[in-house]
Amino acid sequence: MIRVILADDHAILRDGIRAILSHEPDIQVVGEAGNGQALLELLATQPADLVLLDVSMPVLDGFATTSALRAQFPGVHVLVLSMLDQESCVYRMMQAGALGYVLKNADITEITYAIRTVAAGRPFLCTExxxxxxxxxxxxxxxxxxxxxxxxxxxxxxxxxxxxxxxxxxxxxxxxxxxxxxxxxxxxxxxxxxxxxxxxxxxxxxxxxxxxxxxxxxxxxxxxx
Structure with missing residues (x-):
């Protein structure tokens, strides 16, 4: 079972992703966070295999969160789920320690495939x-x-x-x-x-x-x- 935490400042998006992933037998959403700081605090008490992480978040953005997460929780893989498709943003997130990057307009088949790929420790970039x-x-x-x-x-x-x-x-x-x-x-x-x-x-x-x-x-x- 792949344990996933959703980190995005939009609750409606987290609710939608959670509902979609609930139909996947090998994926379980074990927690949610509205910003990077809340995510790091949650990981201190809630084990997870993968974080589905937005880039633009208040308090602590995706870049700072990923760097801190890789330092504090090296066993947790980071898969970015963002609307930002700039090459510089993708490179910065990967340099910070993210293993995968998916755009929010990707279909659910690609998102679930990305989750399974990154959870297995393999890199992934969405088609676009x-x-x-x-x-x-x-x-x-x-x-x-x-x-x-x-x-x-x-x-x-x-x-x-x-x-x-x-x-x-x-x-x-x-x-x-x-x-x-x-x-x-x-x-x-x-x-x-x-x-x-x-x-x-x-x-x-x-x-x-x-x-x-x-x-x-x-x-x-x-x-x-």
Whole structure:
């Protein structure tokens, strides 16, 4: 059982997340805090495996809270849940000790997957942030050398070390566009659960640890542009 504490200054958001996570058999919300200081005080008496933490909070913000939490409770993993998508904010939180970062507009499937991944001690970036960072890194690399060859000179599609079905290729390309499972399901006229299955099959075949790694794999092997 993954013991989770919710840290956000908006009670209505905490109530919503708690209600959603109550349907997950392996995740239990064991506490809530409205700011960073209250969170640290709660952790002194309430054991937890993971903190779902906002960045913008009163009294003690996410940056200071994460640094203090990692120093005082090194066994507790930090997963950021925030509306802030600036690259500088993501880097600062990860440098402070956060292991994962998810935007509040992510669907619940991605949030619960992030919780399980970070609770297991593995890093996680949500799809939107991962793609954004990857694109910026690629742009910087190409811009640094105007005479360099294009970052990816392989054709749009070719057979690589793994074989994906036609439907899996369709799903992969839509993932690369930043669509959620629900949006992909609508576009392909399929159920959300079917898309989740395709997505999991793609991840297992490519052995990508997260969405950003999956997109990089697909680009390097010519599966997408």
């Amino acid at each position: 942030i991962g793609l954004s960072l990857l694109r910026r890194a690629t742009q910087r690399q190409v811009g640094a050398n105007e005479t360099a060859e294009p970052a990816y000179t392989i054709p749009l599609y070719r057979s690589g070390p793994v074989e994906l079905s036609v439907r899996e290729m369709e799903v992969l390309k839509l993932i690369a566009e930043g669509l959620t499972n629900a949006e992909i399901a609508d576009q392909l006229f399929a159920s959300k659960r079917t898309i989740e299955t395709h997505r999991q099959n793609i991840i297992e075949k490519t052995q990508a640890k997260n969405t950003a790694a999956l997109i990089r794999y697909a680009m390097l092997h010519g599966l997408i542009e």
